[in-house]
Amino acid sequence: MTAGLPRNYLNASYSVWSWFFTTDHKRIAILYMVSITLMFFVGGAAAVLFRLELMTPQGDLLIAEDYNKLFTLHGVVMVFFFLIPSVPAVLGNFLLPLMIGARDLAFPKLNLASWYIYMIGALFTIVSIVAGGVDTGWTFYTPLSTTYSNTHVMLMAVGIFVVGFSSVLTGLNFIVTTHTMRAPGLTWFRLPLFVWAHYATSIIMVLGTPVISVTLLLVALERGLGIGIFDPGMGGDPLLFQHLFWFYSHPAVYIMILPGMGVVSELITCFSRKHVFGYEFIAFSSLAIAILGFLVWGHHMFVSGQSLFAGLVFSFLSMFVAIPSAVKVFNWTATLRGGSISLETPMLYALGFIGLFTLGGLTGLFLATLAVDVHVHDTYFVIAHFHYIMVGGMVMAYLGGIHFWWPKITGRMYPEWWGRVSAVLIFFGFNLTFFPQFVLGYLGMPRRYHAYAEEFQVLNVMSSAGASILGAGYLIPLAYLLWSLRHGRRAGPNPWDAVGLEWQTPSPPTTHNFERPPVVPNRPYDYDPGEHAVSSPGTPSGAPERI
Amino acid sequence: MPETHDPPIDRSFRLFPEQASSVAGEVDAVYFFLLAVAAFFTVLIFVLIVYFALRYRRGANVRRGHGGHTNYTLEVAWCLVPFGLTMVMFFWGAKVYYRINLPPAEAAEVYVLAKQWMWKFQHPEGKREIDRLHVPLGRPIRLKMISEDAIHSFYVPAFRVKNDVLPSRYTTVWFEPTKPGAYHLFCAEYCGTGHSKMVGKVVVLRPAEYADWLAGRTDEPLAEAGRRMFEGFGCHTCHDPGPSQRCPPLEGLYGSQVPLAEGGFVEADEDYIRESILDPRAKVRAGYRPIMPTFEEQIDDEEQMILLIEYIKSLSRQRPRGAQLRSMENADEAAPQDPLPPPGVRPPMDDMPE
Ligand SMILES: [Cu+2]
Numbered sequence: 001m002t003a004g005l006p007r008n009y010l011n012a013s014y015s016v017w018s019w020f021f022t023t024d025h026k027r028i029a030i031l032y033m034v035s036i037t038l039m040f041f042v043g044g045a046a047a048v049l050f051r052l053e054l055m056t057p058q059g060d061l062l063i064a065e066d067y068n069k070l071f072t073l074h075g076v077v078m079v080f081f082f083l084i085p086s087v088p089a090v091l092g093n094f095l096l097p098l099m100i101g102a103r104d105l106a107f108p109k110l111n112l113a114s115w116y117i118y119m120i121g122a123l124f125t126i127v128s129i130v131a132g133g134v135d136t137g138w139t140f141y142t143p144l145s146t147t148y149s150n151t152h153v154m155l156m157a158v159g160i161f162v163v164g165f166s167s168v169l170t171g172l173n174f175i176v177t178t179h180t181m182r183a184p185g186l187t188w189f190r191l192p193l194f195v196w197a198h199y200a201t202s203i204i205m206v207l208g209t210p211v212i213s214v215t216l217l218l219v220a221l222e223r224g225l226g227i228g229i230f231d232p233g234m235g236g237d238p239l240l241f242q243h244l245f246w247f248y249s250h251p252a253v254y255i256m257i258l259p260g261m262g263v264v265s266e267l268i269t270c271f272s273r274k275h276v277f278g279y280e281f282i283a284f285s286s287l288a289i290a291i292l293g294f295l296v297w298g299h300h301m302f303v304s305g306q307s308l309f310a311g312l313v314f315s316f317l318s319m320f321v322a323i324p325s326a327v328k329v330f331n332w333t334a335t336l337r338g339g340s341i342s343l344e345t346p347m348l349y350a351l352g353f354i355g356l357f358t359l360g361g362l363t364g365l366f367l368a369t370l371a372v373d374v375h376v377h378d379t380y381f382v383i384a385h386f387h388y389i390m391v392g393g394m395v396m397a398y399l400g401g402i403h404f405w406w407p408k409i410t411g412r413m414y415p416e417w418w419g420r421v422s423a424v425l426i427f428f429g430f431n432l433t434f435f436p437q438f439v440l441g442y443l444g445m446p447r448r449y450h451a452y453a454e455e456f457q458v459l460n461v462m463s464s465a466g467a468s469i470l471g472a473g474y475l476i477p478l479a480y481l482l483w484s485l486r487h488g489r490r491a492g493p494n495p496w497d498a499v500g501l502e503w504q505t506p507s508p509p510t511t512h513n514f515e516r517p518p519v520v521p522n523r524p525y526d527y528d529p530g531e532h533a534v535s536s537p538g539t540p541s542g543a544p545e546r547i
Numbered sequence: 548m549p550e551t552h553d554p555p556i557d558r559s560f561r562l563f564p565e566q567a568s569s570v571a572g573e574v575d576a577v578y579f580f581l582l583a584v585a586a587f588f589t590v591l592i593f594v595l596i597v598y599f600a601l602r603y604r605r606g607a608n609v610r611r612g613h614g615g616h617t618n619y620t621l622e623v624a625w626c627l628v629p630f631g632l633t634m635v636m637f638f639w640g641a642k643v644y645y646r647i648n649l650p651p652a653e654a655a656e657v658y659v660l661a662k663q664w665m666w667k668f669q670h671p672e673g674k675r676e677i678d679r680l681h682v683p684l685g686r687p688i689r690l691k692m693i694s695e696d697a698i699h700s701f702y703v704p705a706f707r708v709k710n711d712v713l714p715s716r717y718t719t720v721w722f723e724p725t726k727p728g729a730y731h732l733f734c735a736e737y738c739g740t741g742h743s744k745m746v747g748k749v750v751v752l753r754p755a756e757y758a759d760w761l762a763g764r765t766d767e768p769l770a771e772a773g774r775r776m777f778e779g780f781g782c783h784t785c786h787d788p789g790p791s792q793r794c795p796p797l798e799g800l801y802g803s804q805v806p807l808a809e810g811g812f813v814e815a816d817e818d819y820i821r822e823s824i825l826d827p828r829a830k831v832r833a834g835y836r837p838i839m840p841t842f843e844e845q846i847d848d849e850e851q852m853i854l855l856i857e858y859i860k861s862l863s864r865q866r867p868r869g870a871q872l873r874s875m876e877n878a879d880e881a882a883p884q885d886p887l888p889p890p891g892v893r894p895p896m897d898d899m900p901e
C-alpha cells in the first residue's frame with residue numbers, strides 16, 4: 001500500500017512478524033484467506049486429475065491406488081481445510097467484529113492460536129499426502145481404515161484431529177464475541193443475518209467437532225495399538241464408527257452452508273436496496289438448521305445394516321430440514337420483489353447461490369426418502385447433491401462475499417467485467433459438471449469408481465468438460481483479484497452504498513476498526529429502493545464515485 | 548451352463564435405468580413424484596428470480612418498496628407447504644422401503660460372501676459362482692450376505708436394491724426379477740484398491756433355463772458339506788439327538804425363539820447360530836450349562852461358517868422341533884453316551900470345500 005494513505009490495518013506495520021504474531025482479526029482473516037486458497041487449489045488439482053481419468057471408462061490414466069488417494073485427498077482437503085474454514089474463518093473473522101461494532105473478537109490471541117492450529121493440521125495432512133497419501137476416502141470407514149488400508153491413515157487422522165480444535169476455538173470466540181461485544185443499541189434483532197448465521201454455525205462447531213476428533217482418535221487407537229473398537233475381528237462394531245462419524249459430519253454439512261447463507265442475506269439486500277423479507281424467520285431458520293442437524297445423521301446409513309426402525313426415524317426427522325431451508329429460499333426471493341436490483345458480481349453469485357442451493361436442497365429430499373435412497377445411496381447422485389450444496393452453495397457464497405467485501409478488505413475494487421464473466425462461467429461450468437452426475441447416479445454408477453461401465457462414458461465426459469470450465473472460472477478471479485491489489489480502482493469506505501457497520505469504517509479499516517464505538521439506532525438493512533430507482537447514465541450503479 | 552451362454556449386459560446409452568425387479572417400478576414412482584416436486588420448485592424459484600431481476604432492475608420505471616418486511620401468512624404458508632410435501636415423501640418412501648426390506652417368506656435363499664475384491668455366491672443346492680449370480684425369473688430371491696474383510700455393498704441398479712455387507716453379521720437383500728437378461732452388480736461401498744473392480748452380473752433366467760443351469764455340474768449341496776464339517780469338528784458328539792440332556796438339539800432350532808439363561812428370548816437366525824459357534828457364552832440357552840467351546844480358531848472363514856449354518860438350518864427343514872422333543876422324552880435318561888456315528892465315513896479335514 002502506498003505511502004500517503006491514512007493508517008489502516010494493512011499499512012500499520014510491514015514486518016513479517018507483525019503478520020505472524022498479529023492478533024488483529026482482520027490480519028488473521030488474511031492469513032486464513034491465503035492458507036485456504038492454497039488448500040483449495042491443492043484439492044482442486046486432485047479433482048482435475050481424477051476428472052481427467054474419468055474421461056474414459058477403463059481407468060487407464062491413473063492406477064487404482066492413485067485414483068483412490070486422489071479422491072481421498074480431494075475430500076479431506078476440501079471439507080476440512082477449505083469449506084469448513086472458508087466463510088467463517090475468512091469473512092467471519094474479518095467481519096464479525098466490524099458488523100457488531102467491536103474492536104476485535106473477544107479473544108484475539110486465541111484467534112491467532114486457531115490459525116496456528118489450522119496450519120499444524122494442514123501440515124500433517126500435507127505430509128501424509130507427500131509421504132504417499134491415504135486411500136480410505138474422507139469418510140475413513142472402518143474396518144477398512146483401521147485394519148485393511150496400508151497407507152498413511154494415522155498422519156492424516158492426526159491432521160484432521162488437530163484442525164478440529166481450530167474450528168472449536170473459532171466457534172467459541174464467535175459465540176462469546178456475539179454475546180458480549182455488540183455495540184450500544186445493537187440488540188439481537190438488529191444483528192445482520194450474517195452474524196446470526198455465524199452464531200448458529202459456531203454452535204455446531206463447538207458441539208460437533210469434538211465428536212469427530214474423538215472418533216478419529218479411536219481410529220488411531222485401533223490402528224496403532226490394536227484396541228478393538230470398530231473392527232469386528234477384534235471384537236468391535238463397524239457401525240459404531242459410522243454413527244460417530246456422521247454425528248459430526250452431518251452437522252458439519254451445515255457448517256459448510258449456514259455461513260454462506262449469511263453472506264447471501266447481506267448481498268441480496270444490498271443489491272436490491274431492500275430490507276430483507278422475513279428477518280426473524282431467516283434468523284431462526286439458521287438456528288433450526290443447526291439444531292435439526294444433530295438429529296438426522298442416520299440418513300447416511302439407510303442401507304448400512306442399521307435397523308429398519310432407525311431408518312424410519314431418521315428419514316422422518318431429515319424431512320424437517322426442508323422447512324427452514326425452504327423458508328430461507330422463499331424469503332430471499334421475496335426480498336427481490338419491489339427492490340431496485342443491479343447485477344454486480346456479488347449479486348450474480350448470490351442469485352446463483354439461491355438457484356443452486358434450491359436444487360441441492362431439493363435433491364437432498366430424494367436422499368432422505370427411504371426407498372429412493374436405497375437406490376441412489378453411494379452413487380453419483382449423492383456426489384451431485386452435495387456438490388450443489390457445497391460448491392454451488394458455499395463456494396458461490398464465499399466468492400460472492402469475497403467480491404463484495406474485497407474493497408473493504410483491500411481498499412481496492414476488483415475489475416467488474418471480469419468478475420461478471422467468471423461468475424457466469426462458474427455457474428455454467430458448475431452445472432455442466434454436476435448435473436449429469438444426477439443422471440449417472442440414478443442410472444446406478446457408484447461413487448469412488450476408478451473404472452466404470454462403458455455406457456456411463458458420455459455423461460462422464462460432459463462432467464469432465466464442465467469441470468474444465470469450472471476450473472478456468474476459478475483461476476480467473478485468482479488472477480484479477482491479485483492484479484487488483486495493485487491496480488484496482490481505489491474504493492471509498494462504502495463503494496456499494498451499503499448499510500451495515502462495516503461500511504462506516506474506512507477501507508481498509510484501521511487496526512481498531514472504529515474511532516469511537518458506533519451506536520445502532522435501528523434495524524439492519526435500512527435500504528431505500530426508491531433512492532436508486534433511476535441511475536444517471538454514465539454512472540455505473542453502486543459506483544464508488546459516490547463517496 | 549457355461550458363461551458364454553449368458554445373455555450380455557445391455558450397454559447402450561440411456562438416461563434412465565432398466566426396471567428389472569418387482570420393486571423397481573414402485574421406487575421409480577416415488578422418484579418421479581420427487582422429481583416433479585423438485586422440478587416445480589426449481590423452475591418456480593428460477594422464474595421468480597429472473598422475473599424480479601428484470602422487472603425491478605435498477606433504472607426501470609416501476610413502483611418499488613412495497614411488500615413490507617414480513618408477511619406472517621406467507622411465512623406460515625411456506626412452512627406448511629414443504630411440511631405437507633415432505634410428509635408425503637416420507638410415508639410413501641417408508642412404505643416402499645418396508646417392502647424392499649421384508650423378504651417374502653417363500654423366497655429362495657442364496658448366500659453371498661464378499662471379500663476384497665470379489666463376490667462369491669453359494670446356492671444351497673450346491674452351485675457356487677464368483678462375480679456372477681444366476682437367478683430364476685419371477686421368483687423372490689433372498690440373499691444372506693456377509694463379508695470376509697471390509698464393508699462392501701451389494702447393488703443391482705436395475706433391481707433398485709442395495710445393502711451393505713458387513714464383516715460382523717449377516718445382512719439381507721431380496722428381489723424378484725421380472726425381466727430375463729443380465730444386469731450390473733456393483734460394490735457400492737468403497738472397500739479399498741479394487742473397489743471399482745468388485746463388479747459382476749446378475750443373470751436372470753427363465754425357469755426352464757434356470758432348471759437346466761442348476762442341473763449342470765454341481766458341487767455338493769451346502770448342507771451336505773456342512774454336515775461333514777459338523778462331524779469333522781465333533782459337534783455331533785454333543786449335539787446329535789440322543790439321550791444326552793447336556794446339549795440342546797439343533798433340529799428345529801432355526802427360526803425358533805430361544806429362551807436365554809439370562810432371561811428373555813432371541814430368534815435363532817443366522818446371526819444367532821454364527822455367534823453360538825464363535826462365542827458360545829455370549830448367549831447361553833436357558834437350562835444348559837455353557838460347556839460348548841468356541842470354534843473361532845478352527846473355522847477358517849465365513850465360507851465354512853455358511854456351510855455349518857446351512858446344515859443346522861437344514862435340520863429344521865427336515866423335522867419340526869416338536870417331534871424331536873418327543874423322541875427325547877422317550878429316550879433312556881441314564882445313558883448319556885455318544886450317539887452312533889452317522890452313516891458315511893468322516894472325511895479328513897483337508898477335504899473340506901475351500
Ligand atoms: Cu447428512
Ligand SMILES: [Cu+2]
Pocket residue numbers: 698699700734735736737738739741742743745
Ligand atoms: Cu467396494
